[in-house]
Amino acid sequence: MARMADAIVAEGLVKRYGSVVALDGLDLVVPEGTVMGLLGPNGAGKTTTVRVLTTLLEHDEGKATVTGLDVVADAKQLRRRIGLSGQYAAVDENLTGFENLDMVGRLYHLGKKNSRERARELLERFDLVEAADRPVKGYSGGMRRRLDLAGALVAKPAVLFLDEPTTGLDPRSRLGMWDVISELVAGGTTLLLTTQYLEEADRLADKIAVIDHGKVIALGTANELKDQVGGERLELTVGSAQDAASAKAVLTPLAIGDITLDERSHRLTVPVTGGADVLVDGIRRLDAESIKVLDIGLRRPTLDDVFLTLTGHAAGGNGAEEKQGEQEA
Amino acid sequence: MSAFVEALGDGAVVAKRNLIKIKRVPDLIVFSTLSPIMFVLLFAYVFGGSIAIPGMDYREFLMAGIFAQTVVFGSTITGAGLAEDIQKGVIDRFRSLPMARSAVLIGRTTSDLANNVIVIVVMSVTGLIVGWRIHSSPLEALAGFALLLLFAYAVSWGMAIVGLMVRSPEVFNNASFIAIFPLTFIANTFVQESTLPGPLKTFAEWNPVSAVTAAARDLFGNTNPLAPPADVWPLQHPVLMTLIWVVVFLLVFVPLAIRQYRKAVAR
């Protein structure tokens, strides 16, 4: 297979905000026609990366090109070739869906007629025809997101950037958004997607770059990342905090890494190796101490485990926590 | 397409977007006209009796001052609008498009100018109802309105700079009020500057708002035959001085605003 050209190349990007180092020598290569998932917790530097690559922000050190164009020197030319949907839907509340897209088309200089046609086409594609002539004010979160994504596609960009496209959406809208994005990338668009959700990266991205503190700390397909961590996970739930503590002590000899304990649900995750034998062994040990186990099982590592192993802290949280964190950021 | 024509074309698209907002959220225009109407009525009936201007009716004197104050307040919409667009991420979207760097600002200041035109029309009618009269030729009167609007337009580029620096429209509004109240009150807007004490008088004499107010008074024929001649050059040549202020403001504010726009990023 011939090597495809690289759509995005970033080398040693550094961006500082005063004393905060938002990007700390970030390297990233995204081959044409592929989907790269940039996965990291809040404050990891995802948005900053997207802003640098979409010419919104100038970096302090390093070099970045998108479709071969330098993000600083060739910024204006580059803007014709990229589409961006930012972390918050940047749609105008007072305009209708149609007016929003038409305006974007005019600003890409598509001309009056083409802008209108393109707007109608995209409204249809994103299932917004019925709402097309209503002000965006009355749209749901999912509809706004879809409209924002449509705005990014107006000029049929060669490279698309989506910054946390499903953050803040309810589970159903999130599934809808995933479908839309999957369909889009099936058409061969190069996509850089940022997310805090491991499941999202797993589902949408060809390759995942795990980023923390402004650096890529791991890179690979979801499977490769899971293999990197190795072994399996013995997962069990007990009935009380006391049982959880004794279970932890009992299972420590079996663990090949740190045991994590979720205090609220009394759920333990024990990194192990050895397959079903370990499971049996674990159950015997717990039984010997008469610890009541509500639920126990053995599974492959998930991206969550990958994240925990690589960074020492968990990714994402529940929706409400994330929302709060973002407002602080 | 030359860069300038492109900037104007993009600016028109942005202006249209802002004007649609005026149409969809009519409360905005209602409140931005209600407050000047309230001012006209307050000053005409509440203060009018206690502020005596020997030689002329206070209402005649007052109108040019209220016009000046109102259009300067109108120009703050530029800053508040930009601050809101930054907050909502709309500026990020604009900045990711291959449009002219000046277009968002051209569009914003232009639609705010249109807003000021509407406000001036409403205020003129209110003024006429409470007894204000124009004593000059229609051409001079038009020149008076044009000068007020031009002045506000230049000021709105300054508001743009502040609007692009702050994080929210609320912060902008608080900041701009602190600047605008002294500028519009320590002036010849509501009292004759000659009656102000020492340093305030000097401030008022050199205050750009005084120049545009005096210019509008001249052009509307609302001048006081008994008033002593102005002590300083700016108020002796208010029309020329206002034009000078406009040129200076535009020369300074436009490049600074465009620079700030290029750096502005939502957080």
Ligand SMILES: Nc1ncnc2c1ncn2[C@@H]1O[C@H](COP(=O)(O)OP(=O)(O)O)[C@@H](O)[C@H]1O
């Ligand atoms: N405009 C800014 N001023 C100061 N610090 C910032 C600014 N934008 C981002 N940061 C900081 O840079 C780091 C990376 O932020 P960001 O790229 O937004 O992370 P993410 O999108 O992964 O949550 C964070 O520590 C954040 O607080």
Ligand SMILES: [Mg+2]
């Ligand atoms: Mg972010």
